[in-house]
Amino acid sequence: xxxxxxxxxxxxxxxxxxxxxxxxxxxxxxxxxxxxxxxxxxxxxxxxxxxxxxxxxxxxxxxxxxxxxxxxxxxxxxxxxxxxxxxxxxxxxxxxxxxxxxxxxxxxxxxxxxxxxxxxxxxxxxxxxxxxxxxxxxxxxxxxxxxxxxxxxxxxxxxxxxxxxxxxxxxxxxxxxxxxxxxxxxxxxxxxxxxxxxxxxxxxxxxxxxxxxxxxxxxxxxxxxxxxxxxxxxxxxxxxxxxxxxxxxxxxxxxxx
Numbered sequence: 001x002x003x004x005x006x007x008x009x010x011x012x013x014x015x016x017x018x019x020x021x022x023x024x025x026x027x028x029x030x031x032x033x034x035x036x037x038x039x040x041x042x043x044x045x046x047x048x049x050x051x052x053x054x055x056x057x058x059x060x061x062x063x064x065x066x067x068x069x070x071x072x073x074x075x076x077x078x079x080x081x082x083x084x085x086x087x088x089x090x091x092x093x094x095x096x097x098x099x100x101x102x103x104x105x106x107x108x109x110x111x112x113x114x115x116x117x118x119x120x121x122x123x124x125x126x127x128x129x130x131x132x133x134x135x136x137x138x139x140x141x142x143x144x145x146x147x148x149x150x151x152x153x154x155x156x157x158x159x160x161x162x163x164x165x166x167x168x169x170x171x172x173x174x175x176x177x178x179x180x181x182x183x184x185x186x187x188x189x190x191x192x193x194x195x196x197x198x199x200x201x202x203x204x205x206x207x208x209x210x211x212x213x214x215x216x217x218x219x220x221x222x223x224x225x226x227x228x229x230x231x232x233x234x235x236x237x238x239x240x241x242x243x244x245x246x247x248x249x250x251x252x253x254x255x256x257x
Contacts, residue, residue, distance in 0.1 A: 004253035024200030027237035036232025075099035098135035162191035
């Protein structure tokens with residue numbers, strides 16, 4: 001397997017990140033998730049909704065992504081209609097791999113849902129598709145690494161791990177080791193921000209290099225299952241971090257791992 005087969009785009013509707021002033025973004029974003037994947041030369045997409053977009057039915061979105069090897073859709077224990085739509089899409093589009101709970105481990109979600117709720121969601125994903133079980137993934141931020149989240153983590157098939165603020169990347173290796181104490185041998189996908197959303201600024205190139213160096217090492221060692229780049233929504237606005245990432249993929253993407 002080539003390294004690029006382990007790489008993903010965190011795909012959202014084009015222009016959606018520019019709708020919130022707190023991110024500090026400029027220029028105009030027109031690149032779609034499919035175009036973002038093609039631009040980076042990878043074939044895995046997490047197709048995640050923001051602000052209710054894309055709206056179901058998801059047939060058009062799924063058809064566009066049929067050329068991808070793997071597609072992950074977002075889901076929530078509190079949205080059975082979205083789950084039903086994912087299961088329907090999975091039965092018609094065999095590249096559907098999983099569903100991901102985005103921004104799930106915050107305090108509000110932990111008060112609202114129990115580990116049993118997550119287990120029930122996972123069971124439906126495992127049993128409903130006619131051809132193959134779907135996995136349940138969840139987003140976990142580096143400032144959420146506490147033991148009270150372990151019962152929820154145990155009910156997931158994989159964890160996607162994100163350094164929510166660029167300032168936390170200096171502690172990336174230490175936070176990763178702490179993550180492993182919570183997840184055990186559960187598969188981990190590392191999220192890779194190319195814009196410092198919490199800091200409302202460009203991702204410093206030194207930190208961009210640092211996180212990619214860590215992810216490369218962990219991929220080579222088999223410690224992580226993949227890397228997810230966030231996102232197509234900033235990939236066509238002239239960022240140095242995006243250009244660097246594209247060159248990094250060109251350099252390492254065809255390496256066997």
